[in-house]
Amino acid sequence: MQDDVVLLAHGSGGTMSRDLIEKRLLPAIANPILSRLDDSAVIEASGRLAFTTDSYTVDPLFFPGGDIGRLAVCGTINDLAMVGATPLCLSLALIVEEGLPLSILDCVMRSVQDTCGQAHVDIVTGDTKVVPRGKADKLFINTSGIGVIAEGLDISGSRACPGDRILVSGAIAEHGVAIMSSREGLSFSSEILSDCAPLNGIVGALLEAAGESIHSLRDPTRGGLATTLNELASQSRTSFVIEEALIPLSDDVRAACEMLGLDPLYVANEGKLVAIVGPEGADAAVRALRSHPLGLHAAVIGEVVEGKPGRVMMRTRIGPTRLVGMLTGELLPRIC
Amino acid sequence: MQDDVVLLAHGSGGTMSRDLIEKRLLPAIANPILSRLDDSAVIEASGRLAFTTDSYTVDPLFFPGGDIGRLAVCGTINDLAMVGATPLCLSLALIVEEGLPLSILDCVMRSVQDTCGQAHVDIVTGDTKVVPRGKADKLFINTSGIGVIAEGLDISGSRACPGDRILVSGAIAEHGVAIMSSREGLSFSSEILSDCAPLNGIVGALLEAAGESIHSLRDPTRGGLATTLNELASQSRTSFVIEEALIPLSDDVRAACEMLGLDPLYVANEGKLVAIVGPEGADAAVRALRSHPLGLHAAVIGEVVEGKPGRVMMRTRIGPTRLVGMLTGELLPRIC
Numbered sequence: 001m002q003d004d005v006v007l008l009a010h011g012s013g014g015t016m017s018r019d020l021i022e023k024r025l026l027p028a029i030a031n032p033i034l035s036r037l038d039d040s041a042v043i044e045a046s047g048r049l050a051f052t053t054d055s056y057t058v059d060p061l062f063f064p065g066g067d068i069g070r071l072a073v074c075g076t077i078n079d080l081a082m083v084g085a086t087p088l089c090l091s092l093a094l095i096v097e098e099g100l101p102l103s104i105l106d107c108v109m110r111s112v113q114d115t116c117g118q119a120h121v122d123i124v125t126g127d128t129k130v131v132p133r134g135k136a137d138k139l140f141i142n143t144s145g146i147g148v149i150a151e152g153l154d155i156s157g158s159r160a161c162p163g164d165r166i167l168v169s170g171a172i173a174e175h176g177v178a179i180m181s182s183r184e185g186l187s188f189s190s191e192i193l194s195d196c197a198p199l200n201g202i203v204g205a206l207l208e209a210a211g212e213s214i215h216s217l218r219d220p221t222r223g224g225l226a227t228t229l230n231e232l233a234s235q236s237r238t239s240f241v242i243e244e245a246l247i248p249l250s251d252d253v254r255a256a257c258e259m260l261g262l263d264p265l266y267v268a269n270e271g272k273l274v275a276i277v278g279p280e281g282a283d284a285a286v287r288a289l290r291s292h293p294l295g296l297h298a299a300v301i302g303e304v305v306e307g308k309p310g311r312v313m314m315r316t317r318i319g320p321t322r323l324v325g326m327l328t329g330e331l332l333p334r335i336c
Numbered sequence: 337m338q339d340d341v342v343l344l345a346h347g348s349g350g351t352m353s354r355d356l357i358e359k360r361l362l363p364a365i366a367n368p369i370l371s372r373l374d375d376s377a378v379i380e381a382s383g384r385l386a387f388t389t390d391s392y393t394v395d396p397l398f399f400p401g402g403d404i405g406r407l408a409v410c411g412t413i414n415d416l417a418m419v420g421a422t423p424l425c426l427s428l429a430l431i432v433e434e435g436l437p438l439s440i441l442d443c444v445m446r447s448v449q450d451t452c453g454q455a456h457v458d459i460v461t462g463d464t465k466v467v468p469r470g471k472a473d474k475l476f477i478n479t480s481g482i483g484v485i486a487e488g489l490d491i492s493g494s495r496a497c498p499g500d501r502i503l504v505s506g507a508i509a510e511h512g513v514a515i516m517s518s519r520e521g522l523s524f525s526s527e528i529l530s531d532c533a534p535l536n537g538i539v540g541a542l543l544e545a546a547g548e549s550i551h552s553l554r555d556p557t558r559g560g561l562a563t564t565l566n567e568l569a570s571q572s573r574t575s576f577v578i579e580e581a582l583i584p585l586s587d588d589v590r591a592a593c594e595m596l597g598l599d600p601l602y603v604a605n606e607g608k609l610v611a612i613v614g615p616e617g618a619d620a621a622v623r624a625l626r627s628h629p630l631g632l633h634a635a636v637i638g639e640v641v642e643g644k645p646g647r648v649m650m651r652t653r654i655g656p657t658r659l660v661g662m663l664t665g666e667l668l669p670r671i672c
Contacts, residue, residue, distance in 0.1 A: 013558025014663025038492050039388060039418035039554060042485065046382030052375060053427035053480055054463045082375035091389035091480050127390045131670060135473040144389055144427050144480035149378065156374050218375060222349025327350025334467060
């Protein structure tokens with residue numbers, strides 16, 4: 001039944017495009033700004049704005065704990081939150097492979113809307129392209145987003161300075177392990193779910209509690225915690241020292257990583273953040289994170305120190321200290 | 337030589353991603369905001385903002401008169417201009433197929449930068465994903481953009497009203513014919529070039545000359561002039577009447593359309609606009625368009641009338657009047 005799949009004509013710009021958009025895509029995510037259907041959305045905003053973009057090519061489209069729609073909404077909201085911005089609105093651009101079942105598109109759109117609802121953000125503008133069979137892999141999504149940064153905040157990877165504490169908001173490596181297990185058809189004693197979640201709420205709580213002592217925020221996605229710490233140390237021209245024993249990691253994820261031959265420090269997260277916090281705000285920051293449902297296992301894992309710019313050292317569980325580099329090569333393609 | 341093509345590891349988020357971004361992509365399009373490399377760009381803006389997104393999957397990547405990089409920058413600038421906004425900044429998100437020669441990526445990035453320079457707009461945030469061979473077709477680009485709308489302007493497809501004049505800024509169907517000829521390996525007596533161009537300059541001139549009498553603007557891309565007129569008539573619940581003899585169309589493009597079996601009314605444009613203008617401003621609007629290099633052949637092609645909402649009628653060259661519908665089915669996939 002050709003009615004049940006996406007056809008090239010759905011991307012033509014003509015009547016079938018209009019029907020797909022007006023009858024299937026818009027109803028799922030409707031709001032007054034989007035429904036105007038001009039070439040651009042018109043919004044009101046002022047002051048310092050954050051602007052970010054990300055494409056999502058995750059394989060498989062649906063995985064334990066999430067799907068490409070949830071991932072696309074969370075990922076872009078999180079990039080806004082990581083400069084301290086309150087998300088204002090998102091765009092949603094789909095590249096669909098001809099032949100994708102419309103039922104799959106419906107599921108993804110429902111997930112987009114559920115996640116937007118959870119994060120209190122609307123999709124205000126969109127785009128849909130269809131490419132012939134074999135020219136894409138089912139569905140790719142781009143989300144871009146705009147957020148507003150409150151007065152007085154200046155959060156950047158460049159602001160880490162010696163003495164700052166390094167915090168992580170919870171147990172690491174869950175997203176990557178969930179994707180990998182799902183792809184390999186592995187199952188563990190308990191199912192490991194992706195941590196994919198919108199972080200604007202927990203960042204709001206963190207900023208309220210520790211406002212100006214928050215120097216840097218970053219979500220450790222592709223490349224994992226190790227790569228994010230390297231980026232922050234390099235951007236701020238400082239050294240970082242962390243303690244392996246302090247890094248939150250669940251037993252299930254640790255066991256899965258051992259079985260899969262993965263180092264959890266390099267495995268992607270989609271609902272965790274790293275915060276670099278001045279020492280005066282560190283306790284308040286940890287308390288704020290732990291009092292939010294997404295931060296129950298938040299912990300201080302180390303400290304920013306003087307030293308070779310960009311160097312990250314880790315005191316291991318068994319005692320000695322080792323260098324923690326960036327991810328080299330390719331761990332796991334299409335993780336997000 | 338594996339050094340010469342994009343590898344999966346370039347999308348890993350690790351050292352090869354960093355090298356690709358910092359050594360190849362950033363230098364091409366560098367500016368102080370982008371180079372900060374936080375998760376979001378931070379910009380200053382206030383008032384009414386326009387926000388838009390578009391993905392580009394054009395095939396081939398390079399075509400007479402343009403390439404996917406130029407198209408991606410122009411398309412999003414034009415969507416901003418079509419609500420009367422002055423473009424402020426763009427995002428650029430690449431989905432690259434493993435194996436794409438880096439030299440091709442370099443060419444596209446140069447074109448992105450050249451077009452940004454021409455339009456006086458910067459790329460301030462970006463993203464790069466790599467998917468395995470066969471999971472995408474060489475390169476897809478998403479650009480999103482933010483623009484600022486001046487006080488007093490209210491431009492929307494819903495604002496066309498009876499008595500308004502319908503203007504087009506120049507000869508139609510050039511982009512689609514250029515792509516189609518290039519794909520089919522056809523050549524005509526003179527090469528037909530895509531009209532792909534940033535329209536923010538000509539829209540600025542138009543708004544200065546006819547400001548508040550500009551009711552609607554739209555660029556007739558996928559689906560061509562006919563589909564755009566149908567959308568505008570439908571959105572404003574009016575009827576449109578146009579005259580075939582008044583529609584600018586070059587002899588070369590007309591001949592190519594006849595040979596290719598295309599109706600130029602349905603063929604995509606990437607550097608033209610339709611303006612719906614109150615009668616008091618129509619003469620000034622035409623003069624303003626014609627005095628800009630991109631609008632030399634601008635013309636009034638018809639009028640908005642009372643009648644069945646969404647109906648577009650055309651008086652043909654040979655006399656009788658016929659209904660002009662939206663594009664149905666699929667004319668030409670991956671035109672943009």
